[in-house]
Amino acid sequence: MTTTDQSTEAPDLDLIRNTTRELARKFDHDYWLDCDNNHKYPWEFVKAFAEGGWLGAMIPEEYGGIGLGLREAAVMMGEIAGSGGGMSGGSAVHFYVFPPAPIVRYGSEDMKRKYLPQLASGDMLTAFGITEPTAGVDTSRIKTKATKVDGGWVINGQKVFITNAQNAQRILLLARTSPRDDAKPLAGMTIFFAEMNRENVTVREIDKLGRAAIDTNELFIDNLFVPDEDVVGEVGKGFYYIIDGLNPERIVVAMEGVGLGRAALEIGAEYAKNRVVFDRPIGQNQAVAHPLADSWIRLEAAERMAMHAAELFDNHQDCGHESAAAKYLGAEAGFEACDRVFSTLGGYAYAKEYHIERLWREVRLLRNAPFSQEMVRNYIAQQVLGLPRSY
Structure with missing residues (x-):
């Protein structure tokens, strides 16, 4: 295809x-x-x-x-x-x-x-530690705290939904180095490239719906020492540095959603051409063909938005709006494609040998992570359309 x-x-x-x-x-x-x-x-x-x-x-x-x-x-x-x-x-x-x-x-x-x-x-595997169980999408309210000591910092707190922590040697860890200020809620956080010392970091794997090959975890951090040389950039500016990782993450996730949708479409199109019911391929029926064609169109559009956002990023231009939109479109188009192919295969979609159920489980994640579709709409409504903040 x-x-x-x-x-x-x-x-x-x-x-x-x-x-x-x-x-x-x-x-x-x-x-x-x-x-x-x-x-x-x-x-x-x-x-x-x-x-x-x-x-x-x-x-x-x-x-x-x-x-x-x-x-x-x-x-x-x-x-x-x-x-x-x-x-x-x-x-x-x-x-x-x-x-x-x-x-x-x-x-x-x-x-x-x-x-x-x-x-x-590839000699070092890393994890990325931002999200916390009590903060949700409001990163300004994280409670993981870093306290200054001679030669470095001591970190205590908890993180959740942390990928790779079972095997990672280091983690890019966001922690508060000063109390939250309502006037500047996103200030006072710092990034540490911390060693995953298992004596101070307890890793507990989360059993989940999909992507079982890649571990997702809770972290419990107890007096983890990080030397000064492993502070990334300036103390207190960590959230603003994280943005440099978040926009690429959204673009990459968008392209993964597109890829997932295309993987499903390959399977669905092949099945629709070869599955004969009532003496005709089911792909000859517009009720089967049109949803698949529509998904191809939507996947193309999502990719072009993602590539536009990536080009802005590469040219050092602001791409926050485009990155958010790309993530939204990639997640929607990818899930819709997998879901439509699921319907195309009917009962066979439940059989693991056709691989659709695995793709369907994995692509569903993208509607929630790295942030939900509702938060994308909130962001666009406020930051692009100038509407009052709704959350």
């Missing part, structure tokens, strides 16, 4: 699309089903992308990466999800793409030289 018209894209994007597609599709649907069924981290897949240099896609060349832009990384992530890897494949790689952004932009030179080559090579 043709996924997009590539005639207007730059040759480098064509090359990246084709190269990463070929690599990702060496790991077929059965590989991902096995990882999902057995809660098995896809290390073979990660190693293959590490050997190809792709984990360092957005890390500058002087620190061991290949220095690509977000557009190239977004294309790669779309191909990974579209190969059948879905959010399991996507999450296994995209944590090398957007979490290092605060280090690349605001970390000290020593920090960059010490850690970025390890990230680029």
